[in-house]
Amino acid sequence: MAIGQEKNILLDQQEKKVREQLSRIQHKIIVMSGKGGVGKSTVSVNLAVGLSLQDFMVGLLDVDLHGPNIPKMLGVRRERLPRRPDGRLGAISYSPNLKFLSIEPLLPKEDAAVIWRGPLKISAIKQFIGDIDWGKLDYLIIDAPPGTGDEPLTVAKTIPDAYAIVVTTPQEVSLIDVQKSINFCRKVKMRILGLVENMSGFICPHCGKELDIFKRGGGERLAEEMGIRFLGRIPVDPRVVAAGDAGKPAIAAYPESITAQAFEELVRNVVAATEEMWREVEEGRYMRVAVPVSGTNLAKDPLATDLFAVYDIEAGKVRVKDVVRRPEDQDLEAFLKEQVATHLLALDLSPEWKERLETARIRVVLGGAPDMGPDTLVQDFLSGILK
Template sequence: MSCNATAKDRDFEAQRQKIEQFLQTVDHKLLVMSGKGGVGKSTVATNLAVFLSNQGYCVGLLDVDVHGPSIAGLLGLTGLGLNVIENRIQPYQYAENLKVMSIQGFLGQPDAPLIWRGPMKIGIIRQFLGDVDWGPLDFLIIDSPPGTGDEPLTVAQTIPGCQAVIVTTPQEIALADVRKSIQFCRQVKMPVLGLIENMSGFICPDCGSTHAIFKSGGGEKTAADWNIPFLGKLPIDPGVVTAGDAGRAIDSLTSHTKEEMQQIVERMIRQLQN
């Protein structure tokens, strides 16, 4: 670095080096994204991380949705503060193989809003990568807010080798936004690992029949049209809502949804091995 570099420049370079050192200890980096809100993206990201950790992988789950962080709530961590030891942020140790990081841990009040512009969001994402004591990871799962704004763009520009897992629901209005997400990935040269269709049919708990409330198959067709791997479908399941509100992952369920999520994880692992 030049002798004329400012203190700000030196700090940025030091942080860049810390981020690079951390990323060298991560085997797979996955950005879970969606074109629009309300498709269950955070629930999918959370359960991907939990199911991977249950298989013995060391997993970090990072919530970069600073305006609407929901990972902490889905895992029962809301209200628990985060610690800093020797200038290193200590992530939540949710399970033996799963560490979790969310801005929620720094909020004095759980419902306090963060009214930040782009530079602040970019800065905190970089801090989550460079200043958190993650340790070596097999997987870093990153949950981003909907759309193609600051957060997913920062991840794409900061994490070389990151791959996208795109979540959609079957109806056309969601698929239209998914196509924007696919185009975003192609423009920033982020490979798409696969697409997951969430809320794909409702399985009646009484008779066992499936009702396509939001249609079904649109995600699979979109994946085929764009030559993207299709990872699987998850149904509408009241048990998932109940588990999420109680701060529990769906591995606690005994349901068709749990079986489908396990198959999605297995397909994802096979896709990464290809």
Template sequence: MEKRGKGTRIMERPPRPAPDARVLEKIKHSFIVMSGKGGVGKSSVSANLAVALANKGYKVGLMDIDIHGPDIPRMLGLREMIRINGNKKMEPVSYSPNLSAVSIESLMPDKDTAIIWRGPVKHTAIRQFIGDVDWGPLDFLIIDSPPGTGDEPLTIANLIQDARAIIVTTPQEVALADVRKSIRFCREVDMEIFGLVENMSGFACPCCGRVLDPFGTGGGQRTAIEAGIPFLGKIPMDPAVVACGDAGISFQDRYPKSGVTGAFKRITDKMGRLLNKRE
């Protein structure tokens, strides 16, 4: 238990050494994609952000630190196993010339293996994903984390000091209540919140074209304004996103003119503007 200001927080942050500094020096921007609760499409946002950035010509790494429920390999159709190269480093699995990924699932011969690990072992695995992987020079490292504020995001806060958080929510109040906990977490561990994304924001009826809001609308933007953090944008619902993820096909490559593809393009454009402004 640790005192901070007027409040008390319960937090375990073991003073462990950072991964090889030479690895982190080659990564320009690191973003951890977080959510306060499950079911908001965080992994879908992580994968599509990585694809959108890679399609812009950036060199992108996608690191799946959801140890117990890794989804990234299946969403991107990555069936290869991680290999050890001549430098005795793990070689990330290539999705495209500009995008490669690492996940615990890519180390398991049986994809249905249950990972039954406690915090210290997960910490070690994530540390290896950073320091023992031959990422090469990257413009962006996108880190897909499990929902909540547990071991995995805390490990990233410990190991990558300049990592920034992108928080994903859906518009309804239940999700927003959990988002506020993620915001508090970031502030407690001194992690910069780069922005908030509202996913599943509106659905265009394929029959009449009318936009419906099954989960409400605008809640993410209101929460961002109240918290004083940037709002990166809204992503509409599209059943084809689920179908493509299940089939391991890039939605943006299959539907380049869709509203979802346009939303990710606008979000990555805004990310670029914010980074240029801060630098």
């Protein structure tokens, strides 16, 4: 067998493992921000612990390959990954329903500097997801490094149905910063769960009350302007730092504190938002429509074409349009699933294929004319001309 061919088979197996793993995880959420140090890791850890305290099965994945700090925040360091009876490695248990994984236990020394190049980072992240047995999970929370680089991009590409939580702070509630994260999400077609404003308001270390010495509330306004959900605000609390350093997240260490309550509200809002996102799809308020194209017109045969115009539609309006090429070895169903498409609009499709896609919960709507462009077909569909 040629080396190239062998490599391809290995890659296919890897992709298959990743897909199998992901199919057992209901909600995948990546926590991101445009700027560093705004509290992504703090939010990720408290959110994961908070969800696990609500009896959800939760996984927490640290994809920050340069400065992993989840193990420290959870107070679990230098633990080896458990090996399953079938030989696969599992994530590390923090509690019966919270598992986590970061690169740290895999490193020879705690402070070993990791120098990763792009392709290596991508395969490491794919291994984190594909090779590790996470079991069945309700939520997988992914703590990303700041910015819109390789790591969030790999997550978005590897986990096409991941949602994003964008974290910001009052100091950084700058339109440009949040806009950057939002633009990134739109570009990679990752749906945004909402915005979190961290370090908003100050908890007095002496009296434990909340003081309003910094301006706050900007996050809520910003979310409204951007048309995304506001998930909550977390005050500045010195105990958050102490709790993080001591390896016990604030939500569990100081359950009575205003800060823990703020995290609990965040947990409730995240649960409600994921359910709402699901309903949006069920009720057609959110759609991702794929249209097979050939040049500027509709393709005659969706099975024979490899080009698709893909539209993200919210509340009856097209938000993003993209043109995506289907890999040669991927069939139509696998491609549409990977695109997380909810609809296929096409000129024609065999009844067998129509049924196959409908079984996979992808609605098929047929219509249009060969000299029509995909935009017109989508507009006809939205205005109800096409049924």
